[in-house]
Amino acid sequence: MGKRMGTVSKALSLLTYFNHGRTEIGLSDLTRLSGMNKATVYRLMSELQESGFVEQAGADRSYRLGPQVLRLAALREAAVPILSVSRRVLRDLSDETGETTHLSLLQGSQLNSLSHAYSPRNATKVMMEDAEVLTFHGTSSGMAVLAYADPAFAEEVLSQPLEARTPETITDPQEIRAQLGEIRSTGIAQSIGGFEADVHSHAVPVFGPDRKVIGALAVAAPVSRMSAKQKQLIPEALRRAGATLTHRIGGSAPADYPQDTTA
Template structure:
């Protein structure tokens, strides 16, 4: 086990873990549920929850004694999600791709060991994969995750491998050498597919968005049900996404 840096506050880490856990739930939680979810004793969970109540990030129902996130959590992302020239360009690109394809289009950014959905443009298709802003997805089993990982330092790949390549769908890549080969292929061709790797009934295509210095902090993905997203359709979507992403990359100061 890696020892924690002595400069890091263990209490703060625990409190943030509570927020992460609560953010993954679909409703209020009890102290016992927090304790079980975080693998801590009930007293520790109770103290962490009360600390967050005191700070204003968690609310406690005086009748049920359950806890839920407060709207103050939204204030943390206010400036992060505010409109600036960069975000306007990204959203305009997503909307153009959506208009051309009729599909819902996502822009996700790399954040440590996950791809986080930051912007989306909803399509006109009645049957679609409905990911939401803020959703996090694993890097080894999604098209956008593989695209983002392919353009990072090799240490990022090895860190993901060290964390475990768990199987979530029929074709999830779980072999380290296979993932390394897949990422090399993604980087060489400039796009990635998810062919039943994240879900047994979903296919996706993703392309990188380059910014200054050739960095790839994010990328564009289009996902859909496998019944409608056959391989021919994926190629059509890929070509449109590649073309529009290239234009976006140029406007953001990035060149592939």
Template sequence: MSNEARDLSVRSVERAVAILDLLAQGGWRTGADVARELHVHRSTALRLLGTLERHALVERDQRTARYRLGRRLPQLASVVTGEFDLRYVARPLCERLAAATGETATLDVLTGDVIVPIEQAGPEAVRERLLALPLQRLTPDTVTDRDQLERQLEEARQMGVAHTHEELELGLDAVAAPVFGPDGEVVAALDLSGPSHRLRSGNPTELDRLTRDGAADLSRRLGYRGRRTET
């Protein structure tokens, strides 16, 4: 295969993926809609849609000639989900974050009402469930006022990271960022923790950025593409 033919093949694959991403936003799209969004000729869009339809990756409404995602995608997704190991994906990211900061990086998931660390080197319903739990004082700095906690959650949502300053353990600070799954729901949190004096005297803005970027990278690896849910 010549270099030119190889480039054309790669471009076709990229456009096909772009079509799937577009249809993943929901609703039905015409060939003209797809062509306009991808900045390609309508005949090119229809050819790609036809190929995807033959493989059941998209389906076409015969009456309106509009397209949406096909029935084969859930089947493919179920295979990935069945074999997926969150720890395996998170391990190199935790190691990289720990190496870049010299602090402890941890990935936590919510199991029932308990936060469980699964690797070391949510939706509104989750938020309401957590706020309904007793706010146990662990240190003199633990937040036990629900209004104050809600304000902190809103601030964390706006900033993309949350902080604890000796609220869980004396002498320990941490910064955490949410990890989103393919459907936009929070599935885990990536956090960076270390001695309070070291985290506060270092570069907090850079620690925030590294944690947020690490969580975003993990979210992308999990298949997250859309806008995140409000948490």
């Protein structure tokens, strides 16, 4: 927090010290965490409290987030449905990579492709349909979601018969479990010809506000166009786009997700 900031930014920065492990913070703790003067912190918190952004818990007088944030969140949701947000991210990602991109969301126990974007750069491209059901095994999006989903859910999916859409589809549960571990360590999934022949796709998970995976963002390219250069560019751009989308919809990645080191 080395920068010069106005009073409002200072006040709001106090809210950043709340997280899943620290839902209540006392005045003295906040003073230490923020490095500001105690009187300043007190006054700022008093104002935040008047506006309902924080409230004081009963026992000690430590602060926690107030009910007002719920109202704002409901309005944000009404103003910015995830899909419209994702469209811009998808278009930018398509422009950057020159390939087809799509977003899929976990709805119930089914993964649906819900939005996509094409790049005008290349005449040949991977075609997509919205509301297409994706299998978990054999698609990069499905694997990305599975890698970060509730382990019980993943096991349930793997316990069912796994259909091979193409000769390349991997259907051995043991091999898939191994791949999921690998995805968890890199934060990105890929599949070569697992769903459609000749398609090389990459995918990253998208997380919601509760840090749970809600879907996946993917880039699908013809294998013939996957040059060495593309093999580097696409994962990079995809990672960035995934982080952007997760952030724009108010989500945050779980602590164990491989974070972007260059902020």
